[in-house]
Every structure is written in C-alpha cells, then in structure tokens.
Amino acid sequence: MTLSFLAITVAATTSTTLKKQSRNSKFSTLALFFVATSASSAARAFSSSTPTFLPRHHQQSLSRRSGASSTLNNSVIYNTRGGSLASIVGKKLSLSRRFSSTQIEQEVVSEMDEVKAAASKISAADKLALMRQKMQENGVDVYIIPSDDPHLSEYVPAAYMRRGYLTDFHGSAGTALVTRDAAYLWTDSRYFNEASLRLDAGHWTLMKQGQPKVPTIPKFLADLATSHYTNNSKPLKVGMDAYVHAASFAKELNEAFADAAKDMEGDVPPTIAAVDTLDGKQNVVDSIWEGRPDLPKNPFRVHPMKYAGMTVQDKVTKIRSEMTEKKATMTVFSALDDIAYLFNVRCMGDVETCPIGIAYATISKDEVALYCDPEKVAPADVSEHLKEAGVTVKPYDDIVSDIESHLSAGKKNKVWLDNGRSNYALSRVIPEAALIDAQNPVTAMKACKNEAEMEGMRQAHIVDGAAMANFMAWLENAIVVEGRSVSEVEVDEVLTGYRAKQPGFKEVSFPTIAGVGANGAIVHYRAAEGSDLLKYLDRTQPILIDSGGQYEYGTTDVTRTWHFAEKPDDEFREVYTRVLKGNIGVDSMIFPENTPGFVLDVFARKALWEIGKDYGHGTGHGVGAALNVHEGPHSISPRWGNKEVLKAGMVTSNEPGYYEDGNFGIRIENLLEIVEISSSDDATNGEANGEEPANKKQKVAAEGKKFLKFGKLTLI
Numbered sequence: 001m002t003l004s005f006l007a008i009t010v011a012a013t014t015s016t017t018l019k020k021q022s023r024n025s026k027f028s029t030l031a032l033f034f035v036a037t038s039a040s041s042a043a044r045a046f047s048s049s050t051p052t053f054l055p056r057h058h059q060q061s062l063s064r065r066s067g068a069s070s071t072l073n074n075s076v077i078y079n080t081r082g083g084s085l086a087s088i089v090g091k092k093l094s095l096s097r098r099f100s101s102t103q104i105e106q107e108v109v110s111e112m113d114e115v116k117a118a119a120s121k122i123s124a125a126d127k128l129a130l131m132r133q134k135m136q137e138n139g140v141d142v143y144i145i146p147s148d149d150p151h152l153s154e155y156v157p158a159a160y161m162r163r164g165y166l167t168d169f170h171g172s173a174g175t176a177l178v179t180r181d182a183a184y185l186w187t188d189s190r191y192f193n194e195a196s197l198r199l200d201a202g203h204w205t206l207m208k209q210g211q212p213k214v215p216t217i218p219k220f221l222a223d224l225a226t227s228h229y230t231n232n233s234k235p236l237k238v239g240m241d242a243y244v245h246a247a248s249f250a251k252e253l254n255e256a257f258a259d260a261a262k263d264m265e266g267d268v269p270p271t272i273a274a275v276d277t278l279d280g281k282q283n284v285v286d287s288i289w290e291g292r293p294d295l296p297k298n299p300f301r302v303h304p305m306k307y308a309g310m311t312v313q314d315k316v317t318k319i320r321s322e323m324t325e326k327k328a329t330m331t332v333f334s335a336l337d338d339i340a341y342l343f344n345v346r347c348m349g350d351v352e353t354c355p356i357g358i359a360y361a362t363i364s365k366d367e368v369a370l371y372c373d374p375e376k377v378a379p380a381d382v383s384e385h386l387k388e389a390g391v392t393v394k395p396y397d398d399i400v401s402d403i404e405s406h407l408s409a410g411k412k413n414k415v416w417l418d419n420g421r422s423n424y425a426l427s428r429v430i431p432e433a434a435l436i437d438a439q440n441p442v443t444a445m446k447a448c449k450n451e452a453e454m455e456g457m458r459q460a461h462i463v464d465g466a467a468m469a470n471f472m473a474w475l476e477n478a479i480v481v482e483g484r485s486v487s488e489v490e491v492d493e494v495l496t497g498y499r500a501k502q503p504g505f506k507e508v509s510f511p512t513i514a515g516v517g518a519n520g521a522i523v524h525y526r527a528a529e530g531s532d533l534l535k536y537l538d539r540t541q542p543i544l545i546d547s548g549g550q551y552e553y554g555t556t557d558v559t560r561t562w563h564f565a566e567k568p569d570d571e572f573r574e575v576y577t578r579v580l581k582g583n584i585g586v587d588s589m590i591f592p593e594n595t596p597g598f599v600l601d602v603f604a605r606k607a608l609w610e611i612g613k614d615y616g617h618g619t620g621h622g623v624g625a626a627l628n629v630h631e632g633p634h635s636i637s638p639r640w641g642n643k644e645v646l647k648a649g650m651v652t653s654n655e656p657g658y659y660e661d662g663n664f665g666i667r668i669e670n671l672l673e674i675v676e677i678s679s680s681d682d683a684t685n686g687e688a689n690g691e692e693p694a695n696k697k698q699k700v701a702a703e704g705k706k707f708l709k710f711g712k713l714t715l716i
Contacts, residue, residue, distance in 0.1 A: 114158065114291075114293065115158050115161045115164060115165055115170075115293070116164070116168075116170060118165065118289070118290070118291055119164065119165045119166075119168050120168065123200075124167075124168065124199075124200035124202070124203040124204065125200075125202075125203055127165075127166055127288065128178065128183055128203055130288040131143065131166070131178050131284060131285070131288060132178070132180060134284045134287050134288060135178070135180070135239065135284060136180075138239060138276075138278055138281060138284065139237060139276070140237045140238065140239030140276055140278070141179065141180060141228065141236050141237045141238070142177060142178065142179050142221065142224070142236065142237070142238045142239065143177075143178050143238075143239040143240070143284050144175065144176070144177050144217070144238065144239070144240045144245070145162050145163045145166055145175065145176040145177070145178070145285055146163065146175045146176075146244055146245055146249075147163050147164075147172065147173055147174055147175065148160070148244045148245070148246070148423075149244060149358075150243045150244060150334075150423050150425070151334050151335055151336045151358070151360075151423075152246055152334070152335065152421055152422070152423065153335075153336055153351060153354070153356075154172050154173075154628070154630055155172060155351050155352050155353060155354055155510075156351065157293075157295060157296050157350055157351055157358070158293040159292060159293045159294060159295050159296075160244065162244075162283065162285040162286070162289070163175065163176045163185075163285075165285065165289055165292075166178075166285055167185055167198070167199060167204060168198050168199065168200070169185060169187070169191070169194070169195045169198040169199055170198070171187060171190070171191040171194055171195065171524055172524065173187055173188055173190065173191060174186060174187035174191065174195065175187075175217060177217065177220070177221075179224070182205065183203055183204050183205065184204070184205045184206075184207050184220075185199060185204055185205070185206055185207060186207040186209050186217055187206070187207075187208075187209060188209045188210060188616070188617075189208070189209075189210065189523075189616025189617060190523040190524055190616065190617050191523065191524060192206070192208055192616075193521055193522045193523070193659075193661055194522045194523075194524065194525065197522075197533070207220075210616075217253075218249075218252050218253045218255075218256035219256060221236070221238060221253065221256065221257075221273065222256040222257055222259065222260040222272075222273070223260070224236060225238075225257055225260060225272040225273035226260050226263075226264070226272055228272070228273075229264070229270065229272040229273075235270075235271050235272055235273050235274045236272065236273040236274070237273075237274055237276055238253070238273055238274065238275050238276065239276050239277075239278055239284065240275060240276075240277055240278075240424075241277065241278070241283045242277040242279070242423065242424040242425040242428065243423050243424075243425045244283075244423065245423060245424045246419065246420060246421070246422070246423065246424065247417075247419035247420075247422050247423065247424045247426070247427030247428070248419045248420045249424070250275065250424040250427075250428075251419065253275060254275065257272060257273040260272060277424070277425075295358065295373075296349055296350040296358065297373045297375040297376060298347055298348060298349035298350050298357065298376070299347070299357075299375060299376055299377070299378055299379050299382065300343075300345040300346065300347050300357050300376050300377060300379070300382045301345065301346055301347065301348070301379070301382065302344065302345060302381055302382055302385045303340070303344045303345055303346050303626065304344075305344070305452075306452060307452060307453070307456045307552065307553045307625075307626060308344045308452065308453070309450035309451060309452025309453050310450055310452075311344070311389070312342065312343055312344050312385075312386075312389035312391070313389055313390065315341075315342055315442075315445065316342075316363060316368055316389075316390075318441070318445065319331060319342075319363055319441045319442070320363065320365070322441045323363070323416060323441075326416055326436055326438070327414060327436075328414050328415065328416035328436050329364060329365060329406070329410070329412075329413040329414055329415070330362055330363070330364040330403070330406050330413065330414075330415045330416065331362065331363045331364075331415070331416040331417070331440060331441070332360070332361075332362050332399075332403065332415060332416070332417045332422065332426060332440075333360065333361040333362070333363075333440060333442060334360055334417075334418075334421060334422040334423065334426060335421045335443075336350075336351065336354070336356035336357065336358065336359065337354070337356050337446070337624055337627045337628045337631065338361075338421075338440065338442040338443065338446065339356070339357075339359050339360070339361045339370070340355065340356045340357065340627060341442060341445070341446045341624075341627060342361060342442050343361070343370060343386065343389070343391065344385070344389075345357070345382065345385070345386075346626065346627075347376070348506060348507065352511070353507055353508055353509055353510050353511065353550065353629070354550075354627075354628050354629075355506065355507075355550055355626060355627060356627070356628065357372065357376055358372065358373070358376075358396070359371055359372035359376065359396065360372075360396065360399040362399070362402065362403075362406075364406065367392055368389070368390055368391050368392065369391070369392045369393075369394050369402070370386065370391050370392070370393050370394070371393075371394050371395065371396050371397075371398060371399045371402075372393065372396050373396055374393070374395075377393050399426065400425060400426060400429055403415060403426065403429055403430065404429050407429075407430065407431070407434055413434065414434050414435070414436055415430050415434060415435060415436065416436040416438065416440065417430065417435065417436070417437065417440075418437065418438065418439055418440045418443070419437045420439075421440070421443075439633060443632065443633050444633070446624065446627070446631070447622055447631065447632070447633060447634060447647075447649075447650050448647055448648070448649035448650055449625050449649045449650070449651060449673075450649070453554075453625035453626075454625070454649065454651075454673060455553075456551075456553030456554040456625055456626060457553075457554040457555070457623075457625055457651060457671075457673070457713060458554070458713060459551075459553055459554060460504075460549070460551040460553055460554025460555060460556050460626075461554070461556055461671065461713045461714055461715055462715060463502040463503060463504070463505075463551065464499065464502065464548070464549050464551070464556040464558070464715075465714070465715030465716040466498075466502065467495070467498035467499045467501070467502055467549070468495075468498075468558065468715075468716045469716050470498045471494060471495045471498050472716070474494055474498075475491070475494075475562070476564070479537060479538065479539060479564045480539070480564055484538075485536040485537060485538040486536060486537045486538075487527070487534060487535075487536050487537075488514040488515065488516055488519065488527035488534060488535055488536075488537070488543075489514075489527050489528070489529050489534065491512075491514040491527075491537065491543070491545065492512040492514050492527060492547075495512065495514075495545070495547055496508055496512060496547075499547075499549045502549070502551070504551040504552035504553055505549055505550075505551055505552075506549075506550045506551060506552060507549075507550045508547065508548060508549060508550065509548035509549055509550045509555050509556060509557060509629040510547075510548060510557070510629050511526050512526075512527075512545070512546070512547045513525050513526065513544065513545065513546035513547070513559075514527055514543065514544075514545050514547075515527075515535075515543065515544045515545075515665060516535035516536065516537045516541050516542075516543045517535055517541040517542065517543075517663070517664055518535075518661070518662050518663055518664065519533060519535050519665075520542060520543065520544035520561070520659070520664050520665030520666070521659040521660055521661050521662070521663065521664060521665040522665070523616075523617060523657075523659065523665070537564075538564075539564045539565050539566075540565065541563075541664070542561055542562060542563040542568070542572065542664050542666070543561070543562050543563075544559065544560075544561045544664075544665045544666065544667055545559065545560055545561075545562070546558075546559040546667065546669065547559075548629055550626065550629075551626065552626065553626055554625060554626055555623055555624055555625065555626055555627060555628075555629055556671065556713075556714075557623060557629050557653055557669065557671055558669055558670065558671070558714050559655055559657075559667045559668060559669030560668065560669075561576065561579075561665070561666045561667060561668060572664065572666075574611075575608075575613065575658050575660075575666060576666050577607075578607035578608050578610070578611065578613070578658070579607075579608070579656050579657060579658050579666050579667070579668055580668060581606075581607035582603070582604040582605060582606065582607050582608060582619075582656035583604070583654055583655075583656055583668045583670070585603035585604055585606060585607070586600055586603050586604050586619065586620070586636065586654045586656075586710070587654055587670070587672065587710055587712075588710075589603060589709065589710065590677065590707055590708070590709045591646070591707065591708055591709075592705055592706070592707055592708070593645070593646075593647070593648075593676075593705070593706040593707070593708055594645045595645060595646055595708075596640075596642070596643045596644060596645050596646070597620060597634050597635050597636040597637065597642065597644065597645075597646055597652070598635075598636070598637060598638060598639065598640045598642065598643075600619075600620075600636050600646075601618070601619050601636050601637055601638050604619040604636070604654070604656040605619075605638075605656065608656070608658060613658055614658075615656065615657045615658055615659060616659075617637075617655075617657070618635050618636060618637030618638070618639070619636040619637060619653075619654065619655060619656055620635060620636030620637070620652040620653045620654050620655065621635050621636075621652065621653050622634050622635065622650060622651060622652055623651045623652070623653060623671055625651075632644070634646055634647075634650055634652065635652075636652060636654070646674055646708065647674065647708075648674050648675055648676045648708060649673075649674065650673070650674045651671060651672070651673050651674075651713065652671070652672055652674065652710075653669055653670070653671055653672075654669065654670050654671075654672055654710070655667055655668065655669030655670075656668065669714075670712065670713070670714035671713040671714050672710035672711065672712065672713060672714075673710070673711045673712075673713055674708055674709075674710060674711075675708065675709060675710070675711045676706055676707070676708055677706075677707045677708065677709055
C-alpha cells in the first residue's frame, strides 16, 4: 500500500468530520493529512454499495433517489444498492479515448488558437506601428481596446479577441490602451504573472490593477488629457468602439475628464478631452488584423423544462410585473447568459465553454423579441419553442433602431437597461430622462435557482465527482505506482476524458487549469503542447488543477492541489493548511439572511493573515445552472462595493488560495448551495461530538430572523 499525499480530501468530508479527524491526526496542522491508499484500493472503494467518499448527506440523497433517474434519461447511477456507481466510475484506470478541454470544443478553440498563431506572426513593434498609423488616419491620440464583445462577456468569440491579438496576452480580463508613443495593459491580480510573461516588455507596460500608485484607466486618461491640453492647447482625442465598452465605463470616462477640467485655470472649464466612437468606421484593431475569424452562427438548442423549471411565458409575466413597478415600457437584455436563461435555450460553439449564443432581447408590453442571426433559430424544435412562447425573432442589427423607435412612439416611454451589463452603443440612444439604469430582473431570477435547476446542479456534481474519483486514482497510479512523470497537457486530456464519459456531458465549463510547480501560481494558467512553460508532474512538485464540466443539466467547478511527495516541505504544508482552514471557515458559516458576500470573505483569509499572507482574487463567485461558470450578481470577496446579499437558492464557489510566484500555487475550491436553516435540518453531527447542534444554537439567537448556511454540491 502506497502512502500518498492527497490533499483534496476536504471536499469529500463535512467540516465537522474534518475537525474530528484532524484531532486524531499524527500531524499538528489542522487538516492536512495523508490518505493511505493505492490506485487499486481506490478503485475498490468506488464500487462499494454506498460510496465511502461521499459525505453522509449525499449518501442519504443518493439513497432517496435510488432507482432510475428520470432526469438522466433512466441512467442507473443512482441505484446505489447494486453498487452501480461503479458503472460510471469504473474499476479500470485506462481510457479508451482521451480528450483535452480543447478537443471537446474543437471548432471554438481552434479559432482561438488561430488568433494566438496570427498574433505571434507579427511582432509587438509592427502591430503597434500599424495601430498608430490607423489611429492617425482616424484622428485619435489614444485608442482603448477592451476584452469585451458587444455583450460584455467574460469569454468572447474569437472574432472579438482583439486585445489578445494586439498584446499576445490572452487572459479573460484586461484592457489595452495605445497612445502615439506608448502602450499599456491593465489587468487584475489573477493575471499579473501571466501578463508579465506574455507581454513584450520593450513595447508594453503592465499596469497592475488595484495596486498602490496604479491609476484606473479613467484617472490615467484624465491626467494624460490635462497634460496634453496644457502642452498643446487642444483636447485629447480618445478613440473607442461604442459596441464593446460598457455604458458605465463611458460615463465614468466623461466624468473623469469633466472633473479634471474643473481644476484647470479659467472661469469656464475647458474641454480637455473628447471621446470619438468612430461611428461608421472599422474598429482600429480589425483594420490591421488579417484573417480575423467570422462571427459564429451556431444554432440554439431547447433547454427542457425538466431542467429549466420555469416556462418562458412565466418568466416574461414575472418580468412584466417588475417593469410595471419600475414604470418601464421596454426592458433591454444584452448579457448572453440572461438571454439563454430567459428563453430556455442553450448554444454550443459561439463562446468557448459557455452554453450561450450571440443575441439581444427586448420585452415590452406587446412584444417579446429575440435579435439574432436566423441560422441560430433554424432548427424546427427551436423555432417552434420560441413561437409557442410568443417570441418574435428579429435581425441582430435591428436592436438599436428598435430602441429608438420605441422611444419615439411615446413621450412617456422609458427603457430599463443595466448600464453595467450593456454596451455604450445601446445606452447612448436613450435620453437620461427615459433611462431606468438598474439591474435587470433576469439577473436576480437566474441567481436564485428553482428546485429543478438545483436538482440538475446536484446531479451534475454526482457524475462529475465520479469522473474526478476515477481521475484521482489514475493520477496516483501514474505518479506513485508507475513512478512516471505526467505532462500538464496529459492531465487535461485524461481528466476531460473521464468527464466526457458521463451522461449529459457537453463540454468543459472553462479551459482546464493544470499547473505544476511555478505554473500553479499563474492563477488562470493554460497548458499547451510546445509551450515554453509546459511542465511535467512527478513526486517532487505540487500540481494545482482547476476544472469543471458543462452538463445538460448543470455546471461544475472544482479546484484541488495535490503533492505526491512522501513529505512535502514545511512551508507548503503550513500554507496549505491555512488555505484549508479558510475553506472550512466559509463552508461552516451560519449567517443571517441579507448578509452581503464581503462579510464572509474574512473567514477565508483569517488563517493566512495571521502569518502575513493573502491572495489577490475573490473567495467566491456565483455559478449558473447549465450556464456560465462565473455568474453574478453575488460574490464573496473583499470588494465591499458589491453589496449584493446572499439568498437561499444561490450557488457560490468557495476557493481561497495562496500563490508564490516562481514556486507553487495552492487553491481549494468547492461549490456550495445556499439554504435556509429549518427545524428539519439534520443536527446529528453536533450531537455525535457531544456538542449542542449549530442549528439549535442558531434558533435560540434568531429571534424570528431567518438564518442561512451552505449545503455541499462538490462531492470529491
């Protein structure tokens, strides 16, 4: 029997059980413990009648669902009495076929790889020279290139990867800014390491967003405009594409210019800068990008009621009720996941790893409209589904003119549009008096899952846990038993292959992050064959694996950090234990309703803060139900500006971490559902330890107030 260091076991154990086990551990650290198991014994454990690696509440859940599952088309995986979980997990550790997360969505990712290949063929100096030539032709001094598409998506179709093409940095977040003599890239802490490796430092300056002395883009441009006006007595001309910038950003930019002008000498503040959206002209990056990919036109598919849980008609009725309260005569939807949710449709291939399709939508008193390419609704079942729901399909490019027509049709007409999630081209045609700038009603509806959606999420985590269990056994066998090294790419291929075998699997939920050693400190690292960063896992280095699956009925996201050394060094064990404490700290929280996520963030960081360490990203993000793996509006992070409260029915990740550049990265992530504490809650864990159950303590203090807790979704 091989003694292996599998530090992921927190996910398979409730926090109470973890604490109990840690008291009996041979190590003094809280919950960093060894699992004595070989690959063969792991496989044997998987075939037991009630899987021992599942927490008790999931074992009970499986027992309740024993027999065929209608949601999974009569799959037998829930018939635990016959040991049929082994039919999914399997006893063999070999794969008949391997898939990588890039092969699962071949068309999309091949386009992205083409973008990278095209970008690498031209030097940074040559691309910037071409940019500046086109900027001069268009009469602008500065040009801003965001990551976004017209729907402000986190992941965008290849045709909109303009910032990646220009900078050679392909992370999901970042904004480039080119002047006549300099070039800058702003990105957040998740990408500091990666951006510093990818940017040509001779031509690009990395602006580490949120760090001391690093201004925001509006502040930077306001200072630049002040200097430019002082030296040239004319305003700075700032170029941008109105369709790929948030309306809120354009507003912030103009306000920054106005504030800076007030500080200038003179009775009347001068115009120190002017924003030019270059209407009717080609996007400047597009004008230098040879072979830019075409926009995708993949068809929608119907998302069945057994997974959606609410009809399109019922959703529209609810939205119209909220519109009446807001006195809105039209609501505009721009975010692609909002539209997929609203119309109970999904799409594969438009946006990498996200089951969403390119479209806009509007709802008014008399019409529900979907704006998209006709090819997207060509399948007969999709067109019939939309027709039954009373949806009118219109050309994608008609959205702006239809907003203008609606406003001109009545002086009292008002448009509800979320400026933070809509592009400037939509917002600017709406007069301020006619604009209702507020979070659109779908955002909140989508965040709080109904029972059908939550059941789909639970089932997705059962099959995903099976894939992970098989992968764990395979990896330990390869590293410990066979004694070989495994590349980061092979890790991706094998793990994705196990997921691909599961019922209802569609694609990965984001590109797999498999970082060995120093690559684990690149928060959103992506391994690739032939890359100079590619590493191989053996017993001398840890590996961080962040991965997930998109299933027909749910979405998963899980991160584990493993080290197969007989005894990892003291620093790694110390920091890992503190990250684990942070994960348990959030996982075990009981909190009153209407608590914003930032209040809980401190419990994830406390153990790290005690030794002067921290991590730069948030602790938790929302997750869609068979939708985007990153979903708002709620989060758990130190950014107190997000005051969205946590509610029952929401799903959140719990992923504290620690990253040491050039050495290693640690992250432990589970998905949790937020549930109300009720009198029917199982309190036996506390009673078994001779403690008063937490939910009973809560009821004494509640005084009529509802309290919430986290239920486990991730199984292993």
